[in-house]
Amino acid sequence: MTVRIAMWSGPRNISTAMMRSFENRPDCVVVDEPFYAAYLAETGLQHPMRDEVLASQPTDWREVVAELDRLSGPVVYEKQMARHMLDGMALNWTRDRTNAFLIRDPAEVLASYVQKRGTVTLADIGVVRQREIFEREADRLGHAPPVVRGADVLASPQGVLARLCERLEIPFEAAMLRWPAGPRDSDGVWAPAWYDSVERSTGFEPPTRDAYPPLPDELRRTADAARPHYEAMAAHRIEAP
Numbered sequence: 429m430t431v432r433i434a435m436w437s438g439p440r441n442i443s444t445a446m447m448r449s450f451e452n453r454p455d456c457v458v459v460d461e462p463f464y465a466a467y468l469a470e471t472g473l474q475h476p477m478r479d480e481v482l483a484s485q486p487t488d489w490r491e492v493v494a495e496l497d498r499l500s501g502p503v504v505y506e507k508q509m510a511r512h513m514l515d516g517m518a519l520n521w522t523r524d525r526t527n528a529f530l531i532r533d534p535a536e537v538l539a540s541y542v543q544k545r546g547t548v549t550l551a552d553i554g555v556v557r558q559r560e561i562f563e564r565e566a567d568r569l570g571h572a573p574p575v576v577r578g579a580d581v582l583a584s585p586q587g588v589l590a591r592l593c594e595r596l597e598i599p600f601e602a603a604m605l606r607w608p609a610g611p612r613d614s615d616g617v618w619a620p621a622w623y624d625s626v627e628r629s630t631g632f633e634p635p636t637r638d639a640y641p642p643l644p645d646e647l648r649r650t651a652d653a654a655r656p657h658y659e660a661m662a663a664h665r666i667e668a669p
Contacts (some may be wrong), residue, residue, distance in 0.1 A: 431598055432496075434506045434522060436561055437530040438554040440540035440576040442468030444602045444626045446530060446617075447507040449589065452607040455502035456488060460616040462492050463512035470514050476621035484617040497521070503598055510561055511554030526596050527565045528574040529558060531661050534654035538647045550650050559657040572664035580667060585632040595666065604629040620656065 431448075437443040437467070444460075451458040465485035468478055473480065486492050495505060506525070513519065534555055541548045550556060565573045575597040580589045585605050593600040609630050610620060643651060 430500055430504055432504045432525045434508050434525040434527045435530055436508050436510045436558055439536045441530055441532040442586045445505055446460035447606045449604040450505040452603045453601045456505055457499055457501040458505045458614050460507050461606040462511050467512040477618045480617045510558035529562050529661055530576055532578045534658050538651055550653055551622050555654045555657045559660055562661050575665045577665045579635050582632050582635040591666045
């Protein structure tokens with residue numbers, strides 16, 4: 429039996445490091461942002477390496493779901509971006525996954541994201557859609573699904589990951605704590621534009637206070653709009669023992 433995990437995140441979190449962590453398990457197959465091309469094709473947004481992304485994946489979300497369902501192994505880990513799930517993309521396939529949620533303070537997300545792209549909107553960071561998927565899953569289950577905050581993972585990797593694995597009903601593996609540096613065949617083709625830091629990593633490093641400048645007024649208002657959605661999920665986050 430395959431345990432299918434969909435980890436729903438936003439950009440500029442530790443989502444790729446989490447994918448590295450799960451990929452380092454001996455029993456796990458990972459897939460990197462499988463709906464990215466479908467999202468770009470539908471929205472027409474200009475992202476770094478847009479043409480390469482569109483050529484690398486199906487642009488029909490139904491084909492993406494079919495490809496995901498064909499992946500096999502004891503554990504399949506899907507690194508999912510909540511913003512990629514646009515209106516009109518059905519979510520019935522998520523019933524066959526164990527859905528979990530990776531969150532980060534929206535002010536920190538915005539401060540980091542704007543360094544990669546000149547402009548950023550509330551939709552770009554995906555927290556509203558992430559909460560919608562979270563609430564949908566909570567309604568289906570009758571209780572909150574697993575939520576982890578990136579900062580908590582960095583502060584106590586073994587403690588938080590062990591509790592996360594318990595919630596996912598898979599055994600914790602010490603191999604999740606360290607991995608070899610460098611790129612992976614499983615990385616999306618967009619890795620050269622986004623993954624420079626994680627490619628140098630060999631594990632979860634203790635959190636540091638990033639030297640981000642204060643947010644300009646427009647981004648501060650965006651952070652304020654995002655905060656209630658973040659806090660609704662953060663209230664259920666897994667903490668270290």
